[in-house]
């Protein structure tokens with residue numbers, strides 16, 4: 001099928017996220033803002049035109065689910081409202097391919113900021129281990145990336161955020177010796193790297209935004225991963 005308008009951009013943005021996640025360079029420029037069990041959430045303090053645009057990075061290790069399952073539920077627009085507690089509405093405006101669509105979503109108002117909305121493409125992709133030896137990295141990735149407009153985008157008075165978000169997952173399985181062949185959920189672990197670059201789109205007090213980020217991101221990641229565990233616990237494993 002003819003390539004769609006964003007085909008080139010999507011490949012570049014995804015490649016960048018994979019390169020970044022593979023490095024996982026949590027150096028001292030990242031400030032730890034939340035440390036709970038296996039979940040660590042970091043931020044960098046950055047401002048653009050006086051607006052807080054702090055990049056956020058989280059690493060989380062979850063037993064019993066795979067990277068494919070985490071990415072499937074994070075990407076699937078049909079279930080977005082089931083786990084994303086900060087949304088007022090979410091809809092698909094367009095499908096570029098079976099793994100790529102355009103979403104329009106309105107976030108619940110976060111006092112005292114004005115209501116926000118997002119228009120973005122979202123793609124799920126499996127990046128298998130490309131080198132011959134078995135233990136190369138195998139990623140599942142979802143990227144949500146803002147686009148400036150879309151002819152089906154509803155007119156609204158909300159402030160439009162600009163975001164570049166990626167969920168990159170790597171699954172590890174215990175060696176077959178520890179289980180006679182049949183892999184169960186007890187033998188799998190998913191390592192999640194979540195990166196969010198959100199420009200709020202309109203001015204909001206830095207102290208307020210930083211407090212909201214500090215509260216909302218850990219809550220969001222906990223709620224989402226719990227949702228995936230609940231949805232998958234009695235289902236066959238999606239490898």
Ligand SMILES: O=S(=O)(CCO)c1ccc(-c2ccc(C3CCCC3)c([C@H]3C[C@H]3c3ccccn3)c2)cc1
Pocket residue numbers: 084086105107110113116118144161163165196198199200204212213216217220
């Ligand atoms: O991972 S996703 O792609 C999932 C798809 O929904 C994602 C997650 C979060 C956001 C988002 C959007 C707006 C805000 C702010 C900006 C000024 C006022 C609201 C925030 C800050 C407030 C933080 C936050 C973190 C997590 C969830 C909601 N709120 C975050 C966007 C996309």
